[in-house]
Amino acid sequence: MPTLGPNRYGKAETRVVRVVRDGAVHHLKDLNVSVALAGEMDAVHLCGDNANVLPTDTVKNTVYAFAKEHGIDAAEEFGIRLARHFVTGQESIHRARVRIEEYAWERIGTAGSARHSFARRGQEVRTARIAYDGERWEVVSGLTGLTVLNTTDSEFRGYVKDRYTTLEETSDRVLATDVHARWRYGWSDDTRPVPDWQRAHAEARGHLLSAFAETYSRSLQQTLYQMGARVIERRPEIDEIRLSLPNKHHVLVDLEPFGLTNDNEVYVAADRPYGLIEATVLRDGAEPLIPTD
Numbered sequence: 001m002p003t004l005g006p007n008r009y010g011k012a013e014t015r016v017v018r019v020v021r022d023g024a025v026h027h028l029k030d031l032n033v034s035v036a037l038a039g040e041m042d043a044v045h046l047c048g049d050n051a052n053v054l055p056t057d058t059v060k061n062t063v064y065a066f067a068k069e070h071g072i073d074a075a076e077e078f079g080i081r082l083a084r085h086f087v088t089g090q091e092s093i094h095r096a097r098v099r100i101e102e103y104a105w106e107r108i109g110t111a112g113s114a115r116h117s118f119a120r121r122g123q124e125v126r127t128a129r130i131a132y133d134g135e136r137w138e139v140v141s142g143l144t145g146l147t148v149l150n151t152t153d154s155e156f157r158g159y160v161k162d163r164y165t166t167l168e169e170t171s172d173r174v175l176a177t178d179v180h181a182r183w184r185y186g187w188s189d190d191t192r193p194v195p196d197w198q199r200a201h202a203e204a205r206g207h208l209l210s211a212f213a214e215t216y217s218r219s220l221q222q223t224l225y226q227m228g229a230r231v232i233e234r235r236p237e238i239d240e241i242r243l244s245l246p247n248k249h250h251v252l253v254d255l256e257p258f259g260l261t262n263d264n265e266v267y268v269a270a271d272r273p274y275g276l277i278e279a280t281v282l283r284d285g286a287e288p289l290i291p292t293d
């Protein structure tokens with residue numbers, strides 16, 4: 001009989017919107033929560049015995065019930081609460097992984113409606129991934145879809161050239177990317193103080209942005225390292241950060257046919273193909289544990 005390999009199950013993409021009504025002033029949290037559970041699941045796969053299976057429908061209900069009972073503050077905290085509940089609440093479940101995407105809303109600032117009217121903030125998504133095996137925690141937070149652009153202080157020269165190279169060297173180009181960042185906290189057991197998730201996230205995001213803006217870039221690779229290093233240097237609770245940065249090429253348009261010059265003023269924003277620059281930056285002695293795919 002073929003052997004059953006690694007397996008997990010759960011409810012993916014439970015969309016939960018939680019409104020907190022503070023009198024006339026309302027607050028909004030908007031999450032997409034995916035829970036995956038693993039443990040003693042041989043019988044359900046091999047014999048059709050469901051005795052160890054907490055239904056995925058129950059998993060979904062738990063997400064909604066916890067949103068009501070405990071509210072939602074930091075995504076990490078909500079994910080930790082869920083993971084602990086499944087691992088400590090069911091004997092057959094030994095490990096839980098909770099992934100959360102959080103969509104940010106900001107207030108529409110007109111008088112009166114500012115209390116209950118919101119607009120989605122751009123494409124940026126906050127992410128959290130919590131893994132728990134009953135003893136150790138692994139919390140990886142991050143963000144995707146944070147689009148940034150420098151109109152100068154970026155060059156790309158001195159690279160390898162072979163017979164297929166046509167790219168012109170440049171000492172002044174537009175540098176733009178959609179930041180996809182994941183960072184892993186050193187916190188891993190309940191006996192140690194839990195990081196301030198909201199503050200750590202806001203500060204890490206701020207360091208990514210300031211390093212992007214302040215780095216004189218000789219390549220996106222160099223900028224990536226500077227962004228990651230700044231987070232590691234300034235946030236002691238973070239041991240590892242992985243960045244995936246598409247190079248959103250901005251190509252100068254040839255205006256000569258129209259008798260016009262183009263002194264780094266008019267670009268075509270090419271959407272594909274794009275260079276894709278990826279790397280992990282680590283605290284000295286830390287292990288690279290964030291998956292590279």
Ligand SMILES: O=c1[nH]c(=O)c2[nH]c(=O)[nH]c2[nH]1
Nearest residue numbers: 156167218219220221247275
């Ligand atoms: O910052 C860059 N890094 C590269 O590796 C590369 N390759 C390329 O064609 N343009 C760029 N830009």
